[in-house]
Amino acid sequence: MVLHRGNGSEPETLDPHKSTGEGESWIEMDLFEGLVTADAQGRIIPGAALSWTISDDRLTYTFKLRPDGKWSDGTKVTASDFVFSWRRLVSPATRSRYAFFLWPVKNAEAVSKGDMPASAMGVEAVDDLTLRVTLEAPTSYFISSLQHHSTYAVSQANVKRFGDDFIKPGNLVSNGAFMLEEAVPQGHVKLVRNPHFHAASTVTLDAVYFYPTENRESELKRFRAGELDVTYDLPDGQIAWVRQNMPADLRLAPFFSTYWFCFNLRNEPWKSNPDLRAALSLAIDRQLIVDKITQAGEIPAYTITPPGTENYVAPLPEWARWTQAQRDAKAKELLAKAGYGPGGKPLEVEILFNTSENHRKIAIALDSMWRQKLGIRVKMTNQEWKVVLQSRAEGKFQDLVRAGWIGDYNDAYSFLSLFLSDVKGQNHSGYANPDYDRLVRAASSEVDPAARRQLLQRAEALMLADHPVIPIYTYVTTHMVSARVSGWQDNIRNLHLSRYLSVVR
Structure with missing residues (x-):
């Protein structure tokens, strides 16, 4: 019994202490x-x-x-x-x-x-x-x-024996339901059932193949051809077609995750100009993006923490309740105040994103909105996932980088801890506000749920007013799951360990 899973971008690494992407984590949850x-x-x-x-x-x-x-x-x-x-x-x-x-x-x-x-x-x-x-x-x-x-x-014995090569097929030992048999770059990662797993008798799959596919159109074609049993994602432009033609295989569900863009606050003009950052954020019509581009039921986001966060309601900025026309007018006012736009300095913004048709379409939408409303032009730069991860972590991007976060546990702290000034590698904007740090750190040790919630809400409100990032939408998960697959259960964390799945050919 073999399961074939689409898995997004090429894995950065399968070392659980060094990887950062969702695709890698899916493999690691099966291995460890x-x-x-x-x-x-x-x-x-x-x-x-x-x-x-x-x-x-x-x-x-x-x-x-x-x-x-x-x-x-x-x-x-x-x-x-x-x-x-x-x-x-x-x-x-x-x-x-x-x-x-x-x-x-x-x-x-x-x-x-x-x-x-x-x-x-x-x-x-x-x-x-x-x-x-x-x-x-x-x-x-x-x-x-x-x-x-x-x-x-x-x-410990395995790492000491092989050093950095411990993660390679033939070297790696793991304690999960599966073990690593093959890792072919740009090809596949093959896992086979681990006979020493404590619950091995409940695992029905003999093997799982994970296929990296950055092009979502190609992944959907492979699914339709029967080469994949589960897709990692869906191309935005095909969701309406899939809804009409393959509804039994389509799985859409709320997801504990937010999509955003990070300003690089290490560079000017962003470092010293919150009005300029606010202008770009307000001019984005998030409702239009989710209605016309993503089309899977995403929710426009004006906060970092998503709906469904336990014991927490995100502090919605006042401007989130305005009409888009009101936001556009305020954006033009703030742009002029910052010295840019008609009659001011010209501005071109580079957006860095990992190679994906979905991300490219959103970058095009931002280019259109900013050009028409603010006279700002966009330079779009796409790179492979590994390169974007490194550039983002090291702050080596000029203006904006595509980012987002999947809650690693259902708590607001999972999102807000990213913006602590001393969290290296994940604070992609380089945001540093001592008051924010103080509130989040106080919340991390507060035992009273109501007091803790208030500290986190004050922190998020402060950060949102500083505009280090531009929230765009709250994700939904979009998968194609073949009728051959049993055991798949939609959930807000989008966790689907292969040990619970089976497939009939």
Whole structure:
């Protein structure tokens, strides 16, 4: 029984401590299992940890690992593997863009900044099957965050044996439902069932193929030809046709994710000109974009955190309630105030995006809106996914870069922590506001839900008023799923582990 899955762009890496993209995470969720994992509906359930306890002061977590937890070479998964892996994640030498994920752990932030040795991190192997974690402060979302791929363990013995080559086929051992057999660049990644997985008897698939396909039109053609059982996405321009002609295979669902563009606040004129940033944002007709371009039921976004965030309602800016005509008028006023537009300085804006017809169409829409309303021209630059990831992380783009975020756990902090001034590699705009930092950090340790919510709302309102990014819309997931596939359940996290799927030819 073999499943063929479309998977977006070519994987950046399958090292769970170094990867950043969604496509990579789908493969890694099949290869590895964290302390917690997700069920078929995207809900958090025990993973490599069979159970855990939390101390009364909410600072100490004690995880009991599964006695039957094994790596794919048959060796035991131990607490020491998690200690090694978490230290590796936060080590400055790893240069992980997700090191901040473990900053709630005692001294982890200081370790990641090179101020303390890895041994100072609050993670300890009490014995082979007991992992003790000490936090800096109570952290309500901590367990949920451990489903994320960056917190997965890798085999300490495996990494020490092969070094950076541990991730290659034939070298890699993993503790998930599948293990790596092939990785052909621009071809496919093939996984096969892991006989040592603790729930191997419930896994029906013998193999899973993941195919990188940046061109969504080509991916849809492969699905229609029967070469794919599941697509990663759909081309915006084909959604109406699919709705009419292939409705049984179309899966649309709300998604805990927001699409936006980042200004580069390291460069002028953006660095010192919030009015100019606001003008570009207000002039975008988001409703037109979701109605005429994306067409899958996306919701116009005026905030960073999406609908469906638990215990949270995003602070909507006043201008979000205006008509588009009112926003356009204000945009022209702000543009003139900033010294640009008719009678002022000319402006050309470069938009960097990863190669995709969907992203290109949105860039074209922004070009049209800004040119007609503000006299601004757009230079569109598309690059492959790996290049955009690196340019974005290092702040090496001129004006705007296509970005967005998929909530790694259902909490506003998953989105708002990205804009902390010292979160390197994910704060793509280079946004730095001490008041914002203070509010978000206070919220991270606040135990009262109402007080925490208010801190996060104040922080988001402050950041939105600074306009470091331009929110465009809240995503929906768009997949084609063949009638041959069983076990697929739509969920807001868009988590679909292959261990829950089966296929009949």
